[in-house]
Amino acid sequence: MAVFPVRCIQAGMGMCQDVLIKNIQMKKIILSLAIVIAITFGLYSCSKDVIQEPDPTEGLIKLTEGYVPGAAVKMELYSKEGTINSGFSKFYIALYDSVTGNRVDDAAIQLMPMMDMGMMQHSAPYENPASSKADNHLFPCSVVFIMPSTAGSWTVKVNVKNLLNNKEGALTIPLTVTEPVKSKQKSFTATHNGGKYFISLIDPVAPKVGINDIEIAVYKKVSMMSWPADSSLSVTLTPEMPTMGHGSPNNVNPVHIGKGHYKGKVNFTMTGYWKLNLDFMEGTAVADSTQFFDIEF
Amino acid sequence: MKKTFLFILLLSYCWHAKAQTYISQMSDDSSRIVALNEIIVNSIQKNPQHYLVRFFKANSAATLEDILSRLPEVSLIRRGSYGMEPSIRSFSGGQINVLVDGMRIHGACTDKMDPATIYIEPINLENLQVQTTASGFMSGSTIGGTVDMKMAEPDFLQNKKLTGIVSSGYQSAAKSFFESAKLNYSSNRWAFRASGTYRKSNNYRSGGGEEINFSQYEKLNYSLSAKFQQNNNTYIKADLLADDGWNIGYPALPMDVGLATARIASVSIHHSDFSKLIYKWQMKVYANKISHFMDDTKRPFVPIHMDMPGLSKTFGAFAEGEMKLNKKQRLSVRADGSSTYLSASMTMYQPGQLPMYMLTWPDNRKGQYGIAASWITEIDSTLKLQLTSRADIITYSLTSTAAKDQVSIFGYSSANRNDLLKNISTQLSKKITKKLKATGSISYSERMPTASELYGFYLFNNSDGFDYIGSPNLKKENSWQADASILYTKGRNRVQFNYFYSRLANYIMGKVDPTLSTMTIGANGVKSYINISKASISGFEASAFLKPTVDLDIVSTIRYTKGKDAEGNPLPFIAPFKNLTSLRYQPGIISIQLESETSLQQNKVSYLAGEDQTPAYFLLHTRLGYATSIRKSSVELQVGVENIFDKKYYEHLDWGNISRPGRNIYAQVKIGF
Ligand SMILES: [Cu+2]
Numbered sequence: 001m002a003v004f005p006v007r008c009i010q011a012g013m014g015m016c017q018d019v020l021i022k023n024i025q026m027k028k029i030i031l032s033l034a035i036v037i038a039i040t041f042g043l044y045s046c047s048k049d050v051i052q053e054p055d056p057t058e059g060l061i062k063l064t065e066g067y068v069p070g071a072a073v074k075m076e077l078y079s080k081e082g083t084i085n086s087g088f089s090k091f092y093i094a095l096y097d098s099v100t101g102n103r104v105d106d107a108a109i110q111l112m113p114m115m116d117m118g119m120m121q122h123s124a125p126y127e128n129p130a131s132s133k134a135d136n137h138l139f140p141c142s143v144v145f146i147m148p149s150t151a152g153s154w155t156v157k158v159n160v161k162n163l164l165n166n167k168e169g170a171l172t173i174p175l176t177v178t179e180p181v182k183s184k185q186k187s188f189t190a191t192h193n194g195g196k197y198f199i200s201l202i203d204p205v206a207p208k209v210g211i212n213d214i215e216i217a218v219y220k221k222v223s224m225m226s227w228p229a230d231s232s233l234s235v236t237l238t239p240e241m242p243t244m245g246h247g248s249p250n251n252v253n254p255v256h257i258g259k260g261h262y263k264g265k266v267n268f269t270m271t272g273y274w275k276l277n278l279d280f281m282e283g284t285a286v287a288d289s290t291q292f293f294d295i296e297f
Numbered sequence: 298m299k300k301t302f303l304f305i306l307l308l309s310y311c312w313h314a315k316a317q318t319y320i321s322q323m324s325d326d327s328s329r330i331v332a333l334n335e336i337i338v339n340s341i342q343k344n345p346q347h348y349l350v351r352f353f354k355a356n357s358a359a360t361l362e363d364i365l366s367r368l369p370e371v372s373l374i375r376r377g378s379y380g381m382e383p384s385i386r387s388f389s390g391g392q393i394n395v396l397v398d399g400m401r402i403h404g405a406c407t408d409k410m411d412p413a414t415i416y417i418e419p420i421n422l423e424n425l426q427v428q429t430t431a432s433g434f435m436s437g438s439t440i441g442g443t444v445d446m447k448m449a450e451p452d453f454l455q456n457k458k459l460t461g462i463v464s465s466g467y468q469s470a471a472k473s474f475f476e477s478a479k480l481n482y483s484s485n486r487w488a489f490r491a492s493g494t495y496r497k498s499n500n501y502r503s504g505g506g507e508e509i510n511f512s513q514y515e516k517l518n519y520s521l522s523a524k525f526q527q528n529n530n531t532y533i534k535a536d537l538l539a540d541d542g543w544n545i546g547y548p549a550l551p552m553d554v555g556l557a558t559a560r561i562a563s564v565s566i567h568h569s570d571f572s573k574l575i576y577k578w579q580m581k582v583y584a585n586k587i588s589h590f591m592d593d594t595k596r597p598f599v600p601i602h603m604d605m606p607g608l609s610k611t612f613g614a615f616a617e618g619e620m621k622l623n624k625k626q627r628l629s630v631r632a633d634g635s636s637t638y639l640s641a642s643m644t645m646y647q648p649g650q651l652p653m654y655m656l657t658w659p660d661n662r663k664g665q666y667g668i669a670a671s672w673i674t675e676i677d678s679t680l681k682l683q684l685t686s687r688a689d690i691i692t693y694s695l696t697s698t699a700a701k702d703q704v705s706i707f708g709y710s711s712a713n714r715n716d717l718l719k720n721i722s723t724q725l726s727k728k729i730t731k732k733l734k735a736t737g738s739i740s741y742s743e744r745m746p747t748a749s750e751l752y753g754f755y756l757f758n759n760s761d762g763f764d765y766i767g768s769p770n771l772k773k774e775n776s777w778q779a780d781a782s783i784l785y786t787k788g789r790n791r792v793q794f795n796y797f798y799s800r801l802a803n804y805i806m807g808k809v810d811p812t813l814s815t816m817t818i819g820a821n822g823v824k825s826y827i828n829i830s831k832a833s834i835s836g837f838e839a840s841a842f843l844k845p846t847v848d849l850d851i852v853s854t855i856r857y858t859k860g861k862d863a864e865g866n867p868l869p870f871i872a873p874f875k876n877l878t879s880l881r882y883q884p885g886i887i888s889i890q891l892e893s894e895t896s897l898q899q900n901k902v903s904y905l906a907g908e909d910q911t912p913a914y915f916l917l918h919t920r921l922g923y924a925t926s927i928r929k930s931s932v933e934l935q936v937g938v939e940n941i942f943d944k945k946y947y948e949h950l951d952w953g954n955i956s957r958p959g960r961n962i963y964a965q966v967k968i969g970f
């Protein structure tokens with residue numbers, strides 16, 4: 001850029017303006033060229049995709065695998081992290097025909113998490129795969145582990161109905177759930193109706209300075225075995241940096257988007273330790289105003 | 298002393314003589330000679346200013362800031378005994394240009410601890426130009442004017458190959474001392490100059506004896522330049538300037554400076570040939586890198602320790618030339634461009650937690666490309682018209698994802714900018730009688746918001762106690778200015794009076810945003826930069842240079858400015874009425890100087906900006922000089938007492954109402970060979 005004024009002088013004073021304009025035009029031309037090249041390359045890589053399909057489990061870590069008796073499928077269970085923390089855990093199930101080894105992409109899968117605490121047993125919130133058609137050969141589903149394995153032992157029973165052969169069976173997987181350094185699972189007894197609510201922090205997974213998506217999920221415990229998603233509450237989000245005593249501007253309160261999930265925006269003005277304060281209301285009645293999640297990055 | 302003064306007189310004489318010779322080279326048509334003579338002499342409108350600079354430079358204990366503060370147009374914003382920020386007619390920061398030899402240097406400190414003026418030691422200062430209104434924007438779009446510090450060049454010496462100066466000084470108020478040396482070597486076509494200055498200052502004591510903590514500093518400044526005379530008309534010059542400062546205290550700020558470094562380099566070619574149409578031109582390419590590390594580890598009661606490093610890198614080039622179109626018209630042109638990268642961050646450390654990090658200046662690059670021209674024509678023998686205009690294209694862009702993410706917090710989708718700045722002025726000067734000259738000018742100018750004003754992220758301002766947030770959508774600030782001056786000359790005496798009025802629109806200032814929570818612990822709140830519809834700054838300056846007898850000089854200046862925002866509230870950082878009067882008596886090799894400084898109280902203050910009233914003060918300084926030569930070397934001794942009455946005082950532009958130094962006895966010796 002510094003070379004430019006020299007060029008400008010060589011061209012003569014009167015032409016300076018022209019050269020300036022030319023310079024801008026030049027930039028435009030280069031930009032358009034860059035776009036054309038980018039599109040061409042983009043198309044090229046797309047056409048390559050068709051030929052060489054990437055592994056759908058790339059970037060995922062296999063937690064366990066086993067044969068589902070009766071359904072004639074082998075099941076593989078994946079997650080992004082490789083370990084399971086208490087809170088909202090997303091899984092990806094891959095099914096293979098136990099004889100041919102071919103992928104099974106049509107299956108109805110139902111989960112049933114269970115914790116055995118010796119004296120009693122309870123289930124937990126969960127989300128079955130949204131469709132019986134696999135998404136990129138995988139069935140995404142979720143379980144909310146409301147406490148770590150230190151209090152008992154967790155299992156998830158996966159019931160598979162293979163729609164290719166209409167055979168059905170179930171596999172029970174034992175899982176070890178650990179408590180993360182910063183908890184992502186909280187619960188409270190609502191002051192307005194005495195209901196027991198469980199809230200999970202789903203996003204931000206990789207917080208950064210700037211605007212982040214925030215996603216939480218809210219569940220209500222109806223019985224030991226019934227933990228439906230709840231959409232009756234409204235959420236107010238107040239981020240806070242307790243060490244410095246400040247907040248952050250332009251946050252967007254999470255609103256319900258379905259299945260008990262609430263999505264909003266959270267701003268972090270710096271790295272470090274943040275508290276995400278969450279207040280829950282039903283209409284004008286306060287359900288709880290003591291909940292928060294810790295985030296440190 | 299006398300020698301210095303003689304030298305200065307000689308210099309001014311040389312200048313005059315030079316102009317004469319150029320003219321006689323030009324043509325034998327006498328009327329033409331006169332015409333050009335007029336033009337050249339009159340084009341140096343900073344003449345009284347030159348005189349002032351020379352007068353105060355004669356006291357070689359004076360720092361650049363001492364000299365600057367004595368120019369009636371300039372006031373200094375003070376945050377410590379180091380790095381005072383110049384303000385021209387109450388315009389400062391992004392409203393003015395501070396150039397070193399025409400080069401742009403952007404400070405690396407978000408708190409403005411490092412104005413470019415700190416890089417020029419008096420030993421390296423050739424001269425100082427403060428240009429206002431009509432020609433103030435010639436080297437960069439600005440509404441307030443330009444300070445340009447011309448660096449000393451290597452000299453070609455006739456009868457000696459090597460010359461040098463060594464000087465050393467001590468000041469009692471801060472128990473400070475400096476050592477300074479300069480060497481000049483020249484051969485047939487080459488000349489070299491090297492200089493170095495080391496300064497160390499302890500905490501100073503204010504009037505009444507109070508020690509001002511965190512006012513210490515230490516610095517080393519060194520420069521090297523080489524000049525090659527290609528032919529009679531052309532020379533090439535390369536300059537390197539380095540400045541390292543460390544352990545610099547800022548009593549008015551919550552942080553000090555651990556280390557600040559500057560590296561400034563340039564190569565230039567200069568040409569003058571008074572027989573040509575373009576009788577003078579120069580071209581320069583330059584680069585500089587400033588780094589700045591703030592430090593609070595020496596401060597007691599710091600809630601959370603933090604690091605605040607900053608970096609500024611600029612490269613650029615310019616070319617300027619002067620041509621005579623005909624015997625009555627002259628044209629100066631300039632084209633320049635520069636690119637500045639800025640980045641600053643803050644990291645706070647709380648034991649047991651991850652560090653808290655953010656960008657205080659989100660990484661950004663500013664591009665600036667401008668052309669300017671000034672045309673002077675003589676309408677008749679007493680009337681002269683000057684038209685000056687300048688256009689700049691300014692681009693700003695954020696250069697990293699982290700920077701963009703951070704700016705998006707405030708909802709700005711794009712923070713990049715492309716702006717065209719326009720400046721134009723016209724000036725008319727009329728010789729009413731042989732002794733009386735009147736000049737009037739009107740100008741319109743625009744300035745670009747600064748990186749802090751556009752992108753600053755919770756920049757704490759200790760003056761009003763607010764965190765400041767930039768607004769990437771700010772409009773350009775602009776100003777209509779009128780200026781009138783009258784100059785009366787009689788013999789060696791001259792009296793000048795200047796009145797100016799600036800009407801600003803889209804004036805940029807901070808406005809409290811109650812929806813934002815402070816970042817800095819203990820801050821009063823958060824202000825965002827906004828444009829306010831209008832503001833005005835007006836005032837006057839007067840200066841008198843009297844020489845009642847051959848050995849007596851009297852120099853007196855007064856200044857007054859007044860600023861109002863759209864609602865009529867006073868603007869912040871407006872210095873009150875001030876008078877400086879110096880009397881120099883020089884009967885022989887001894888010179889005696891008496892100086893008074895009178896400042897009225899400032900009660901037009903901006904309460905919105907957290908200001909309070911500043912009391913009046915009166916100071917008296919005295920200086921004694923003795924110059925002689927021992928064998929072949931010249932020896933110069935200077936002693937003096939500043940603030941003789943040990944008055945406890947501060948100026949209105951001093952942050953935090955921190956008292957300035959009390960009685961200060963200084964002594965200095967300078968040996969030249
Ligand atoms: Cu913070």
Ligand SMILES: [Cu+2]
Pocket residue numbers: 406407408409410554589590591
């Ligand atoms: Cu600083």
